[in-house]
Amino acid sequence: MSLTPGQLRAEAEAAAAGLPTLLLSAERLAAALVMGAHGQRRAGTGEDFWQYRPASSGDAVRSIDWRRSARTDAQYVRDREAQQAQSAVLWVSAGQGMDFSGGPDRPTKLNRARLLALALGLALLNAGDRVALAGQPPRLGRTQGDRIAEDLLRHAVQPGDDDPLPVGTLRPGQRMIVLDDFLGDPAPVVAMLEQAAAMGVRGALLQVLDPDEEAFPYQGAVLFRSGSGAATHDTRDAGGLRAAYLARLKDRRAHLTRAADQAGWHFGTHDTAAAPGQALMWLWSVLEG
Amino acid sequence: MLLLGPLGFATPWILSALVTLPVIWLILRAMPPSPKLVRFPGTRLLKGLTDPHPVARHTPWWLLLLRVLAIAALILGFAGPVWKPAADQGLGGPVLIVMDAGWAAAPDWAERQTRALRALDRAGSAGQPAALLLADGRAGGQLPFLPATELPARLRAATPVSWQSQYPEDLDEALAAAPETGLQVLWLSDGLDHPGRAELLAALEARGQVSVIPPLRGRASLELVSGDHPALRLRTTDAGEPPVVRAVGPDPLGIERELARLTPGEPATEAGITTRTIPIDLPSELRNRITRFEIMGEPSAGAVVLADDRVRRRKVALVGDDRVSEGQRLLSPLYYLRRALSPTTDLVEGSLADVLQAAPDVVIMTDQLVPGDEHGLDAWVQEGGLLVRFAGPRMGADEKLGTEPLLPVRLRAGGRDVGGALSWGDPRGISAFATDGLFAGLTPPADATVRAQLLAEPSPELASATIAKLSDGTPLVTRAAEGEGQIVLFHTTANAEWSNLPISGLFVQMLDRLVQSARTQELTLDAESAEQPFWTPRLVLDGFGRAGGPGDLSPVAAVDFAKGPHPGAPAGLYEASERRAALNAGGPIALADWPGATVESATTAPGLSLRGWLIALAALLLAADALGSAFLARGRGGRVAA
Numbered sequence: 001m002s003l004t005p006g007q008l009r010a011e012a013e014a015a016a017a018g019l020p021t022l023l024l025s026a027e028r029l030a031a032a033l034v035m036g037a038h039g040q041r042r043a044g045t046g047e048d049f050w051q052y053r054p055a056s057s058g059d060a061v062r063s064i065d066w067r068r069s070a071r072t073d074a075q076y077v078r079d080r081e082a083q084q085a086q087s088a089v090l091w092v093s094a095g096q097g098m099d100f101s102g103g104p105d106r107p108t109k110l111n112r113a114r115l116l117a118l119a120l121g122l123a124l125l126n127a128g129d130r131v132a133l134a135g136q137p138p139r140l141g142r143t144q145g146d147r148i149a150e151d152l153l154r155h156a157v158q159p160g161d162d163d164p165l166p167v168g169t170l171r172p173g174q175r176m177i178v179l180d181d182f183l184g185d186p187a188p189v190v191a192m193l194e195q196a197a198a199m200g201v202r203g204a205l206l207q208v209l210d211p212d213e214e215a216f217p218y219q220g221a222v223l224f225r226s227g228s229g230a231a232t233h234d235t236r237d238a239g240g241l242r243a244a245y246l247a248r249l250k251d252r253r254a255h256l257t258r259a260a261d262q263a264g265w266h267f268g269t270h271d272t273a274a275a276p277g278q279a280l281m282w283l284w285s286v287l288e289g
Numbered sequence: 290m291l292l293l294g295p296l297g298f299a300t301p302w303i304l305s306a307l308v309t310l311p312v313i314w315l316i317l318r319a320m321p322p323s324p325k326l327v328r329f330p331g332t333r334l335l336k337g338l339t340d341p342h343p344v345a346r347h348t349p350w351w352l353l354l355l356r357v358l359a360i361a362a363l364i365l366g367f368a369g370p371v372w373k374p375a376a377d378q379g380l381g382g383p384v385l386i387v388m389d390a391g392w393a394a395a396p397d398w399a400e401r402q403t404r405a406l407r408a409l410d411r412a413g414s415a416g417q418p419a420a421l422l423l424a425d426g427r428a429g430g431q432l433p434f435l436p437a438t439e440l441p442a443r444l445r446a447a448t449p450v451s452w453q454s455q456y457p458e459d460l461d462e463a464l465a466a467a468p469e470t471g472l473q474v475l476w477l478s479d480g481l482d483h484p485g486r487a488e489l490l491a492a493l494e495a496r497g498q499v500s501v502i503p504p505l506r507g508r509a510s511l512e513l514v515s516g517d518h519p520a521l522r523l524r525t526t527d528a529g530e531p532p533v534v535r536a537v538g539p540d541p542l543g544i545e546r547e548l549a550r551l552t553p554g555e556p557a558t559e560a561g562i563t564t565r566t567i568p569i570d571l572p573s574e575l576r577n578r579i580t581r582f583e584i585m586g587e588p589s590a591g592a593v594v595l596a597d598d599r600v601r602r603r604k605v606a607l608v609g610d611d612r613v614s615e616g617q618r619l620l621s622p623l624y625y626l627r628r629a630l631s632p633t634t635d636l637v638e639g640s641l642a643d644v645l646q647a648a649p650d651v652v653i654m655t656d657q658l659v660p661g662d663e664h665g666l667d668a669w670v671q672e673g674g675l676l677v678r679f680a681g682p683r684m685g686a687d688e689k690l691g692t693e694p695l696l697p698v699r700l701r702a703g704g705r706d707v708g709g710a711l712s713w714g715d716p717r718g719i720s721a722f723a724t725d726g727l728f729a730g731l732t733p734p735a736d737a738t739v740r741a742q743l744l745a746e747p748s749p750e751l752a753s754a755t756i757a758k759l760s761d762g763t764p765l766v767t768r769a770a771e772g773e774g775q776i777v778l779f780h781t782t783a784n785a786e787w788s789n790l791p792i793s794g795l796f797v798q799m800l801d802r803l804v805q806s807a808r809t810q811e812l813t814l815d816a817e818s819a820e821q822p823f824w825t826p827r828l829v830l831d832g833f834g835r836a837g838g839p840g841d842l843s844p845v846a847a848v849d850f851a852k853g854p855h856p857g858a859p860a861g862l863y864e865a866s867e868r869r870a871a872l873n874a875g876g877p878i879a880l881a882d883w884p885g886a887t888v889e890s891a892t893t894a895p896g897l898s899l900r901g902w903l904i905a906l907a908a909l910l911l912a913a914d915a916l917g918s919a920f921l922a923r924g925r926g927g928r929v930a931a
Contacts, residue, residue, distance in 0.1 A: 097330030109330075161333070183331055213331045221324035226332040233335040234324060240341040248334045 026149070029119035029280050030126060043079035050081035086175060087130035087138035088287070090117045090148070093180035094155050095163035096227025101272070102212030112272045113179040113208045114152045119276070120177060120283050121148045134169040134176075161228045164188045170196055175287060176203030181213070182256055190259045197263035204266040204286050205256060211273045214249070216242045296899075299369030306364045310357055317353050352917050359910035366903030382471040382497060383419065383434050384412040387489075390425035390447065391454035392590035392860075392874045393479035393508050395832040398449050401477045404502060405444055408475050413437035420467070423447055424483075426455025426856045431465045449832025451590035451861070451874050452854035456485040460492045472497030476886070480504045480526065482879040490886065499886040509584050510591040510875035514566070519600050521567040521582055523553055524878050528563045531556070533585040536571070538578040538596075548575055551582070561880040569600065576600065577633070583834060590860050591878075593834040595871035597862065603804050605630050606637045606644035609655035609783075610683075622655040622679060622783035625791040629800050645669055650807045655783045656681025659695050670695065671772030675807035677800075678776070679783040680704070680743040697754050697769030697776050698745040706741045716740045717759040719790070726756050727768070727806060731798050739765065741787040742780045757799075766799070777803060824850045824870065829861035836861075 043050045052068050055075040065078035092098075098110040107115075121131045122145045130138035133151045162184040170176065176196060182189060182205070189205070196203065218224075218238035225232045235241055253269065260267040266286040270279040298304060386405050388394070394401060405421075412419045419437035421444060422428075457463035474493045480503050493499050507527035511534065514520045523534060531553040538548050553565040569576060579600060584592035607630075609623050618624050623638070630636060637647045642664040644652065652666070656679060659666060670676050676695060684690065685704040693700070707714050716738035722728040745751050745764050756777075757766035768777045781788040790796050823846055826839035845858040847865075853872065854860040860874040 100328065100330045161330070181330060183333055185333075210330075212329070216331075218327060218329075223324040223326050224329045224332040224335055225326060227328060227330055231332045231336065233332050233338070235335075235338075235340050236324075237340045241335060241338050244338050244341075245331065245334055249331070252334070 025115055025276075026119035026122050026145075029115075029277055030123035043081065045080065048081045050079045052076040052078055087132075087171075087173070088121075088124050088175040088177065089132060089134050089138060089169065089171075090121055091134040091165050091169075091176070091178045091180075092117045092152060092155065093163040093178070094158050095161050095180075095184070096157060096159070097161050097181055097183055098163070098208070099157045099227060100210055100213075102210040106210065106272045109181055109208045109210055109272055110157065112270070112276060113206075116206065116208075116270070116276055116279055116283070117177070117179055118145075118149050118152055119280050120287075121145065123280075123284060124287075135166055138174070159228060161226050161230055165192055170199055170201050172199045172201065174201055176201050177206070177283060177287070178203065179206045179208055181209055182207045182252065183213070186252065186255055186259075189256065193259050193263040193265060196265070202264055204268065204283055205260055206279060206283060207253065207256070207267070207269045209269065209271060211271055214271060216245045218242075295372060297371045299371060301368060303364060303368040307361065310361060313360060314353065314357055317348055317356055349917075349921070352914060352921070355910050355914045355917065359907045359914065362903045362907035362910065366900050366907060370899040370903065372897040372899055382417065382473045383468055384408065384417050384437065384473045384475065385420045385422060385432075385434075385467060385493070386440075386444075387422045387424060387474060387476040387493075388444075388447070389454040389477060389479040389481075389483070390423045390449050390832070391479060391481075391483070392449060392451055392592075392832050392834075393453065393481045393510075393878070394477075394504075395449040395589040395591075395834070396508075396587055397504055397506065398832070400505065401502075402444060402447070405475070405477055406441055409437050409440050409444065417473075422457075422463070424454040424456050425450040426452065429457065430462065432457075432463050432467065434466050449589075450856070451830045451832050451834075451859045452856065453481070453591075453874070453876075454479060454483045454486075455856075456483065456489045458485075460489060464492060464496070467496055469496060474499040476501045478503055478881060478883075480508055480881060482881040486881060490883065494885050499883075501883045501886045501888045503888060508589075508591075508878065509587050510878050511582060511584055511594050511873075512875045512877075513582075513594045513600065513871075513873060519569055521551065521569065521594060523565045523567055523584070524875075525563045525565075526561060526878070526880060528556065528558050531563075531565055532587060534567055534582060535585055536569075536575075536579045536582050538580045540578075545580070548579060562878060581836075588833040588835075589874075590830045590832050590834045590854075591875040593830060593860075594873050594875065595828070595830070595860075595862050597869045597871035603634050603650040603807055604637060604647065605634045605651040605653060605804060606639075606647065606649035607653050607655075608639075608641050608644060609653075609657065620784055620786070622681065622791075625783055625785075625796070626653055626655070626800070629791075629797040630804065633801060634804055641666060649674070651675045651677060651804050653677045653679070653783075655679040656684050658684065658687055658689060658693050667695065670774040670776060673773035675774055675803070676771075676776045677779070677803060679779045679781070680787075681782045682786070685743050695771070695776055697767040697778050698751055698764070699748065701744045701746050704741055704743045707739070717761055717763075719765060719795075720758055720760045720762075722757060727802055728757055728766075728799060731795060731802070733795055734793050737788075737790050737793045737795055739781050739788040739790065741782075745780070823847065824858075824863035824865050826858075827862045827864050827869075829859050830874070831859075 043053075052065065053076065055064050055069075055077045059077050063077050064075045068076040068078065092110070092113045094110055098113065099108055101108040117133075124131045125141065125145055128140070130140050131144060131148060132138040133148060133155070136147075136151060139147075163180075164184075165178060170192075178189075180189075216238075218241075220238060221236050222238040223232060223234050224238075253267070257267040268279065268282050268286070270276075386408060388401060388405060409419055409421075413436070417437060418434040419440055420432050420434045421440050422432055425447075427450075472493065474497060476490075476493075476499055478501050490499065507525055509523065509525040509532055512522045512524070514522050521534060523531060525531065534551045534553065535547045536549045536551060537545060540546050540548070549571055551567045551569065553567050556563045556565050558564075569582075571579075579596045581596060582594040607623050607626055609621075627636060634651075637644045637649055641652075641654075641660065645664055645666065652669070652674060654676070666676070678696070680700075682704075685702065687693075688702065690700055690702045707717055718735065719733035719737050719739070721733065722731055724730075739759055742759070742763065742765070745767065750769075751764065751767070754767040754769050755764040756768050758764050764780055766777065766779055768775060770776075781790065783791055785792055823844040825844045826842045828836050829839050829842060830836055839861070842859070845863065849855070849858055850863065850870075850872070852858075853876070854874050858872060860872050862869060862871050864870075
């Protein structure tokens with residue numbers, strides 16, 4: 001899609017209008033998380049003390065810790081724990097199905113997913129990780145948070161119902177967090193998980209759902225229509241379909257959980273009526289653990 | 290017609306559609322409600338699911354009731370319900386429809402036709418024979434009674450005529466085919482009395498029952514009152530606000546249009562007829578252009594007055610010696626008269642005997658004595674003509690001037706010169722006109738002078754005969770009555786030889802006053818006018834007052850012409866050589882009374898038709914149904930929007 005500079009600027013301004021609020025709420029969420037560096041439990045370059053060891057022949061003179069060496073006759077070198085910045089890649093699906101809210105008191109699933117992704121991204125940045133949206137190079141630093149927020153908003157609602165992870169965005173050694181409703185065809189997701197397992201990529205899937213999608217509170221004659229209109233379902237008795245729908249939803253979750261477990265990933269769910277911090281804590285814990 | 294108490298149905302078989310109502314009820318009830326549209330991302334999870342036990346939601350009962358009521362109202366409405374329908378004509382008897390077809394029936398002719406057609410329709414469905422008596426005075430002989438189905442075509446083709454309704458002369462012959470008793474008569478009257486109406490009513494009442502349907506609205510007629518100051522007489526049958534009377538004629542571009550609206554005078558009501566006199570008080574130039582007067586909104590020949598010679602411009606005959614015209618036009622007295630009179634009058638020129646044939650209103654003679662008496666000028670003046678004479682040198686030099694007839698005053702031979710080369714004094718001016726005389730209000734210009742004049746013999750009558758005089762008191766214009774008419778003498782010439790009066794504007798104004806004072810010639814419509822025994826139609830009105838060509842109408846003998854409009858001579862404009870006369874339909878009118886007959890009130894006669902109300906009710910119910918459905922849909926749509 002080609003945009004004229006005028007349109008681009010207008011869209012950018014519209015997107016930027018939502019940015020401060022998104023950043024603020026994400027920062028508030030991120031501040032609640034416990035900070036921790038990813039220590040490698042071995043000596044290397046880093047900030048924290050790891051051990052004193054006797055200096056050997058290869059050590060430079062200036063690396064000797066003279067204060068420790070003065071207590072004995074041997075020379076000691078002060079080792080620091082090796083610290084390595086990890087890189088994490090976020091993906092928020094922006095299909096038509098995500099742009100849905102069952103009630104005026106709830107945000108759309110997409111907005112909630114963006115909030116969670118940005119909050120997680122800020123927390124990871126604070127922890128010293130490289131973070132980016134899928135398709136962008138992961139970077140360090142405070143300004144990367146702003147860039148992630150911009151990228152999140154720039155990735156507008158797509159015309160189709162699904163918005164799967166772009167092919168080829170997986171890199172070895174990365175951590176991957178995918179936020180989606182996972183109501184579409186599960187096969188691409190399972191394929192992605194298998195590929196990730198082969199490349200050693202770990203991560204988490206978070207299914208963001210609206211309470212209406214979890215409870216199915218419909219009655220009577222209803223013509224259901226997906227966001228893009230690609231799928232419709234006409235029923236005379238929506239109430240009678242609830243049990244079947246809930247069973248299918250449960251099956252889908254079980255299927256995804258199984259696939260995630262096999263790939264070493266984690267599968268979680270989030271309800272837009274619930275507080276976002278809960279889901280954030282879960283994401284943090286599975287990433288740290 | 291099916292009668293259920295006070296309710297009648299024109300087409301009762303449509304009521305059989307009412308049996309379908311329960312079926313419609315069931316169909317409407319079983320109809321599923323329209324599904325509400327819900328946007329739901331989880332739709333893909335629903336794919337392939339079937340309804341476990343479909344629940345048919347019922348349409349709400351009140352919506353169902355609305356729909357069924359609307360359909361019932363439609364069925365009832367199309368069945369043609371009539372509240373308290375008019376009593377049908379009795380069964381079995383032959384039906385006679387009398388339709389007044391004169392001009393007075395024209396304004397609501399279509400309604401009359403409809404009413405008569407309805408009666409014929411009923412008679413046809415009842416198998417009764419029927420006859421149609423069109424009272425236009427054209428049908429004669431025995432009135433045939435036919436199956437009622439053969440008459441509507443004739444009825445539809447009938448149009449009103451431009452004379453008043455006329456009934457058969459010989460009632461016994463006309464009603465020979467009618468039964469002696471049991472005749473059902475429907476008389477569509479135009480509300481006015483006509484000759485022979487009472488006799489016909491009596492004859493019909495002797496044979497059966499007569500129902501009379503009077504017209505819905507009042508009637509109006511317009512008549513021209515000829516005379517010196519022609520006026521219109523407006524007669525109406527209702528005493529309310531008078532209708533608008535307008536004068537129509539070509540405008541300066543020749544386009545036919547309304548020229549003026551006339552103001553009716555005070556009403557005078559007598560025997561139900563309100564009469565108003567409308568003076569035709571218009572400038573002569575405007576009045577000369579008028580071709581017709583008509584009552585606005587009254588499409589009837591009786592509401593139209595065609596303008597003829599009685600309204601139009603005066604006809605002025607110029608008699609004089611015109612031989613000098615070849616070389617010296619400006620010396621001819623007739624030149625000045627022509628220039629002064631031609632804008633406002635019709636000029637006729639020729640010898641005295643010739644112009645009198647054209648029945649002029651005014652004859653102007655310049656500078657000559659009356660040549661003998663065989664042409665009848667004397668008689669013409671006695672009957673009301675206006676003779677205007679101008680003096681001149683030849684007249685003054687004639688030795689027979691002392692015995693000349695047809696002069697207002699005796700003249701002294703020779704005349705006098707003032708202000709000439711061989712006389713003392715200056716040319717005389719014209720003194721101011723008497724404030725109560727013919728020329729009152731005109732102002733003589735100071736530079737209008739008279740150098741020579743013919744002098745009158747002094748006599749006691751001279752002062753009273755003088756209507757304009759010079760500054761020294763000698764007469765300039767004298768006037769005297771002669772029988773019905775009058776004679777006017779200008780004591781000076783009509784050219785600039787003796788006076789410069791003819792080249793002043795005053796001359797035109799004086800002549801205008803004189804011509805306007807002339808009596809218009811009564812149209813002699815008497816049978817004795819031997820020289821013009823036939824009038825040729827030029828323009829004929831139909832019953833609605835619309836003008837048309839005469840078609841193949843033959844000329845009308847003067848005897849018949851005098852009888853007014855009738856089948857052989859419809860209202861219109863007729864010509865006989867130079868004279869134009871109009872036959873106008875409007876005239877005195879009188880209200881008809883109907884002793885012994887049933888007069889149907891025009892409003893309640895056909896009963897109150899409920900069809901329109903029922904269909905309107907159905908439309909209202911359907912609209913309510915649409916609103917109700919929309920309300921329901923809105924209630925369901927609430928969740929979609931969320």
